[in-house]
Amino acid sequence: MDLRMLSRELSLYLEHQVRVGFFGSGVGLSLILGFSVAYACYYLSSIAKKPRLVTGGESFSRFLQDHCPVVTETYYPTVWCWESRGQTLLRPFITSKPPVRYRNECVKTADGGQILLDWFDNDNSKNYMDASTRPTILLLPGLTGTSKESYILHMIHLSEELGYRCVVFNNRGMAGENLLTPRTYCCANTEDLETVIHHVHSLYPSAPFLAAGVSMGGMLLLNYLGKMGTKTPLKAAATFSVGWNTFACSESLEKPLNWLLFNYYLTTCLQSSVNKHRHMFVKQIDMDHVMKAKSIREFDKRFTAVMFGYQTIDDYYTDASPNRRLKSVGIPVLCLNSVDDVFSPSHAIPIETAKQNPNVALVLTSYGGHIGFLEGIWPRQSTYMDRVFKQFVQAMVEHGHELSNM
CATH class of the missing domain: 3.40.50.1820 (Alpha/Beta hydrolase fold, catalytic domain)
Incomplete structure (x- = not known):
């Protein structure tokens, strides 16, 4: 069978599928059932x-x-x-x-x-x-x-x-x-x-x-x-x-996708929670610097570690x-x-x-x-x-x- 004949047969088949409907031919239903069985097997085994x-x-x-x-x-x-x-x-x-x-x-x-x-x-x-x-x-x-x-x-x-x-x-x-x-x-x-x-x-x-x-x-x-x-x-x-x-947690959350989905949002939540009480911290912490943090690690370095008297962020994360x-x-x-x-x-x-x-x-x-x-x-x-x-x-x-x- 040459290429023209193959194309013609395929065209006739598709026209027939459109007329009877995808599911009416049984092909669509078979594909869905096949996929469902394959997914169920994967789900149950893995x-x-x-x-x-x-x-x-x-x-x-x-x-x-x-x-x-x-x-x-x-x-x-x-x-x-x-x-x-x-x-x-x-x-x-x-x-x-x-x-x-x-x-x-x-x-x-x-x-x-x-x-x-x-x-x-x-x-x-x-x-x-x-x-x-x-x-x-x-x-x-x-x-x-x-x-x-x-x-x-x-x-x-x-x-x-x-x-x-x-x-x-x-x-x-x-x-x-x-x-x-x-x-x-x-x-x-x-x-x-x-x-x-x-x-x-x-x-x-x-x-x-x-x-x-x-x-x-x-x-x-x-x-x-x-x-x-x-x-x-x-x-x-x-x-x-x-x-x-805490070190491993921070490293994982700073991966690009995790930072985008979780880290940045949680950082803004932390900033919002302390900004409500901003007047209480201005004498001991540079709050403007805190509000520019882009990650939980930066927030902890600029705010949490300072507040609780740790010399470095590594000291705090070790203790935490x-x-x-x-x-x-x-x-x-x-x-x-x-x-x-x-x-x-x-x-x-x-x-x-x-x-x-x-x-x-x-x-x-x-x-x-x-x-x-x-x-x-x-x-x-x-x-x-x-x-x-x-x-x-x-x-x-x-x-x-x-x-x-x-």
């Missing part, structure tokens, strides 16, 4: 995987398998959005914001400052009607987050179902309150967190007391636990999407990295991270250190991004992270005593 559970002791591993089975079950990321950046960007817009009515409390600090706590007392709890023994969960939001973040609201909603009480630790100046002293916050300085933990425990000394930190909130929590060892009233803790090594304190954690801690998280690159996750501490469990998913962990076709009401949080806090409240007997 995307949907069980997380890697790394523990420093066999007893903690058995405890989690018995009472927190979600950490050993296959995680099925949302089929149309499993890539790291997509998960990270879409979660705030997709997930719902359960309504929560807070009770506000200002806690005074030793230096004359104040910290705003948002309480969800759960006075209608049927499981724990006695407020003095009602389990209390302290929640720590991320870098520029507050009690209004969707992931915090979901944790409170899940705690409400369990009958627990929650209190959200808002970093200084972040929840609308005035700064009384020229000081904000950083994940290396744990003084404010120590004040809050002591205060909450003094109010309900007989209640089981746990904490959960997200992103920078988790870094702060781990640095606190590493400093305190066993000398903390917390019974257990959980962290989500923690940046383990929780990987160096993980070996000193003295209570059960579960840490959920995704290995595709651009905020916390996988090579910086302290796997070998975790293996040396019987109190530590790392749960590492292949996908999930940063505070993403979306699952299901339309992940509005729940995420994998939510399920890990709920099962772990319930396990520690109801069965934590078993760990000491293992």
Whole structure:
């Protein structure tokens, strides 16, 4: 068959397809079905995987398998959005914001400052009607987050179902309150967190007391636990999407695409948060220079490190990295991270250190991004992270005593 004959046959075929319709011929449907099958095979073989559970002791591993089975079950990321950046960007817009009515409390600090706590007392709890023994969960939001973040609201909603009480630790100046002293916050300085933990425990000394930190909130929590060892009233803790090594986090976020999608935006949020209190800092910090920062590292160099008395940005980042304190954690801690998280690159996750501490469990998913962990076709009401949080806090409240007997 010559080229002319081939062209004529192809033309006749296409004309016929147009007349009967693409799907009417069965070709379009076959292509779609073929693609769907191929994608399903790829998804099930390469995307949907069980997380890697790394523990420093066999007893903690058995405890989690018995009472927190979600950490050993296959995680099925949302089929149309499993890539790291997509998960990270879409979660705030997709997930719902359960309504929560807070009770506000200002806690005074030793230096004359104040910290705003948002309480969800759960006075209608049927499981724990006695407020003095009602389990209390302290929640720590991320870098520029507050009690209004969707992931915090979901944790409170899940705690409400369990009958627990929650209190959200808002970093200084972040929840609308005035700064009384020229000081904000950083994940290396744990003084404010120590004040809050002591205060909450003094109010309900007989209640089981746990904490959960997200992103920078988790870094702060781990640095606190590493400093305190066993000398903390917390019974257990959980962290989500923690940046383990601040240098590695900064390097990853400064890659061109990550800078464009995340770094620059977060930098402007940090600048906005301190610019509201600009008059408090002008005597000690060049605020004009701070407002010209183009990255989180530049902001930290010009503002955070100066405020907290570090000689260099390297000194601050070394002190802020929780990987160096993980070996000193003295209570059960579960840490959920995704290995595709651009905020916390996988090579910086302290796997070998975790293996040396019987109190530590790392749960590492292949996908999930940063505070993403979306699952299901339309992940509005729940995420994998939510399920890990709920099962772990319930396990520690109801069965934590078993760990000491293992």
